[in-house]
Amino acid sequence: MDLSAIEQEVLLAAMALHPNAYGVSVADHIERRTGNQRSIAGIYTAIDRLEKKGYLKSRLGESTASRGGKRKLYVTITAPGELTLKQSLLAIASLRRGIRWQEAIA
Amino acid sequence: MMKEKKKKKLKKKMKTRTHYQRLEPLHFLKWTIELVVIWMIETAKFSGASQRPGAPTPPKLLEFVLTMGATTPKLEGELGCINELFEREVETLGVRRAKLRYWGKGIRLLFKIVKPLMARAVKWGVIADLFRRFIP
Numbered sequence: 001m002d003l004s005a006i007e008q009e010v011l012l013a014a015m016a017l018h019p020n021a022y023g024v025s026v027a028d029h030i031e032r033r034t035g036n037q038r039s040i041a042g043i044y045t046a047i048d049r050l051e052k053k054g055y056l057k058s059r060l061g062e063s064t065a066s067r068g069g070k071r072k073l074y075v076t077i078t079a080p081g082e083l084t085l086k087q088s089l090l091a092i093a094s095l096r097r098g099i100r101w102q103e104a105i106a
Numbered sequence: 107m108m109k110e111k112k113k114k115k116l117k118k119k120m121k122t123r124t125h126y127q128r129l130e131p132l133h134f135l136k137w138t139i140e141l142v143v144i145w146m147i148e149t150a151k152f153s154g155a156s157q158r159p160g161a162p163t164p165p166k167l168l169e170f171v172l173t174m175g176a177t178t179p180k181l182e183g184e185l186g187c188i189n190e191l192f193e194r195e196v197e198t199l200g201v202r203r204a205k206l207r208y209w210g211k212g213i214r215l216l217f218k219i220v221k222p223l224m225a226r227a228v229k230w231g232v233i234a235d236l237f238r239r240f241i242p
Contacts, residue, residue: 022183022187023183023184023186023187024187024190024191027187039211039214040184040187040188040191040211041184041211041214041215041218044180044183044184044187047180048180058179058180058183060179060182060183063186064190066189066190066193067186067187067189067190068164068169068173068185068186068189070176070182070183070185070186070189071179071182071183071186072183072186073179073180073182073183073184073186
């Protein structure tokens with residue numbers, strides 16, 4: 001199954017931050033590494049989609065005062081999610097292979 | 107004569123019984139209001155604003171509405187993240203801009219809460235309408 005750019009980023013962040021991947025930490029990680037500012041709503045929409053596809057699992061964590069007493073929603077990548085992510089990244093890598101960057105620019 | 111009297115008595119009895127057994131829409135409205143009031147009181151107890159004495163709080167009305175609507179773990183998680191970002195933005199952007207940004211994010215979350223509720227309301231509205239039309 002195809003993955004969008006934000007879905008790829010969320011899956012990669014969930015893997016990198018395991019086991020402490022939740023909304024804000026995922027957004028921070030994406031911004032730090034790629035420079036893309038992703039909104040919390042966008043990240044949660046992606047998490048929702050990935051969960052429906054069976055690529056992510058979520059669990060409720062602890063609540064803190066800075067979160068207004070609301071609990072964190074930690075996400076973990078599943079085996080099918082990891083497989084799809086690998087396939088998706090391989091597809092991009094194979095597309096990149098053999099490109100003559102200087103000649104391709106108009 | 108006696109039979110007629112008995113019949114009349116029975117009819118009266120039946121009428122009163124159906125009158126008591128019938129559930130008026132007002133009853134449902136009353137129960138719903140009572141439930142909503144209890145829910146509001148309970149959620150207000152656990153509202154995040156009360157947990158940060160002295161610190162700038164997010165817009166109270168919006169936070170309260172979102173707290174009431176965030177019934178699923180995902181919505182609760184998202185609301186928590188919005189609150190966490192508010193705390194951070196107060197330090198970096200100032201209270202005024204942080205509150206404005208909170209409103210933006212909160213309204214976006216509110217749409218997420220309201221959308222399935224509206225879909226459910228429309229579905230049950232259609233079912234109720236069908237019952238009213240075809241079942242006497």
